[in-house]
Amino acid sequence: MSASKPPLPAAPTQQTDGSAIRDTVTxxxxxxxxxxxxxxxxxxxxxxxxxxxxxxxxxxxxxxxxxxxxxxxxxxxxxxxxxxxxxxxxxNGAHAYTVGISVNVNVIDICVMDQSGRILAERAMPRDRGMEEELGRIRAVIATLGAELNLDESRLFGIGLSIAGYHVGGTQMNAALPLHDWSLIELGPLMSARFSKPVWVNNGGNTAALAENMMGIGNHVRTFAYLSFNYGFGGGLIHDGELLTGGFGNAGEFGGMFDETDRPLRPALQLLVEHLAGYGVEIPSITYLRERFDPNWPGVREWIEKVQPAHIRMVNAIIAVINPQAIVYGGQIPPALAQMLIDGIRIFSEARYGVAAPRPKFIISQLGGTASAIGAAMVPLKEGFY
Structure with missing residues (x-):
């Protein structure tokens, strides 16, 4: 490290529980x-x-x-x-940088971000191997990006890891069956030892909501719900400009609103893939679905009609309980598909004395399908500086 560079603020050698670090700045x-x-x-x-x-x-x-x-x-x-x-x-973006890693069922997204929030690089790699082998591949990708960008590794402040699953305690996540080897283990100590850097672990809905708050509609809206459409379905909550995680770290897990009857009818993208296969439309991955989506594919409108009642009930529950200014449609959902869902929304509350209660705006995220990786990269910055 050049002697002309000021040292980084003190940071923890290992972050194991996702709690805030408050001693980097006052x-x-x-x-x-x-x-x-x-x-x-x-x-x-x-x-x-x-x-x-x-x-x-x-x-x-x-x-x-x-x-x-x-x-x-x-x-x-x-x-x-x-x-x-x-x-x-x-x-000063050059003062430090972070890495965000988002582990989804079909893909692992990696984001490198400088301290000013500028995205320096993004990479996607298919998730088709065991966790140990994938960690090795992630490390190799980060090293390659660091060399390409001429980054000083001593300036890496920390790593954010997001998993498509819910939090069960410590740094343990419980993810979908395809991510079973990432589930129910302490990911914080494991990752921190592997990368020799502080690591923050969150669920993907929370990190995507954080990205939307810091780089998207959060610049104009203080309280909103973020719907994360991926292999499964979840989300995150921003209240008064801050990420609301709840008592156990799972606030915004909107998939929990669906019981065993509604669960097959929730708007999870893997269920759409399975539905389209019955119409002869083969979708190899959720990434392919987002990049190649055609609203005229046979079966799309039938799926919308199938999931819309449960989707509408969920939206009305969010409005009644959270009273958000906006509801953001994000994750890996194709924008055209999000618009189809939004177009069919019906609000249950009725006007009284000719005056209706304020209703949230329905917004399609502009951050793209890598919001959870962007948000994961932002977590160390948020905890250390902002």
Missing amino acids: GSERQILRQIWRQPGISRVELTQHSDLAQQSIHRLVDGLCARGIVAMGPPVPGTGRGKPSPTLRL
């Missing part, structure tokens, strides 16, 4: 960094308008963050008032 520094994340190029004087900190405190904290290489000062914005123009501020 609470006041975190407040400033969040604002710069939301508004790159904000001037130092403008920070006072978005914070309860005194101007002198902001100047001192910004100077400290710049000295540590976390924030970079830019040229001032001219014509912003009397006196000396205030410098603009940006996050």
Whole structure:
């Protein structure tokens, strides 16, 4: 590592339970960094308008963050008032980077992200082997990307791992049968030992919701539900700008709303693949489904009609219990298929005295099918800095 580079803040040698790390920056520094994340190029004087900190405190904290290489000062914005123009501020992406790994039934997505949230690289690899062999392949891909991007490995702050499954305790996840060898084991210590870096473990719905919050509609909406359509079906919740995980880490597991009667009727993409096979449409993977989806395939509209009643009940339950400003359709669902589901939604609540309760907007995510990997890469940044 070059002597001119400031050292990284202290980080844990091993992250085993997904809990927040709060000693990388102070609470006041975190407040400033969040604002710069939301508004790159904000001037130092403008920070006072978005914070309860005194101007002198902001100047001192910004100077400290710049000295540590976390924030970079830019040229001032001219014509912003009397006196000396205030410098603009940006996050220094070169200060650190993270890696996000999303393990789904058919594919493993890998995302490399710098500290400013810029995606440096993404890779997808088929998930068709045992966990041990796949971990070796993941490590090789990360090393290749690091070499291609000329990254200093000492700048790797941490790794986020997301699994398509629900949390059962510690860093143990319980995933679908094709991911049985990733299930019911402590993934945090295993991954941390393998990569010699801190590792945060979450379910894929939570990390996808976090990505949407930090890089998508979260810039405009404070409370929303994220529906994650993958091999199975889950999701995540953002409440007042923060990821809501619940008492056991599984808030937003919307698949749990379906009983044994409705479970075959939930909008899980693997069920669509099986349904289309009965119409002679062969879909080799969920990735293929997203990339090649045709709403005119035989059987698509029949499947929509089949799952729509359960889907509508779920949406109305979310509205009644969570009262979100928006419901986001994400995961690996093809946008055209998401729109077909949205078009058939019926809201149960009725207007009273001619006035209806506010209804959420239904939005198709623009982050693409790798949102869970993007969010996994963001988890170490969120826990360490934002």
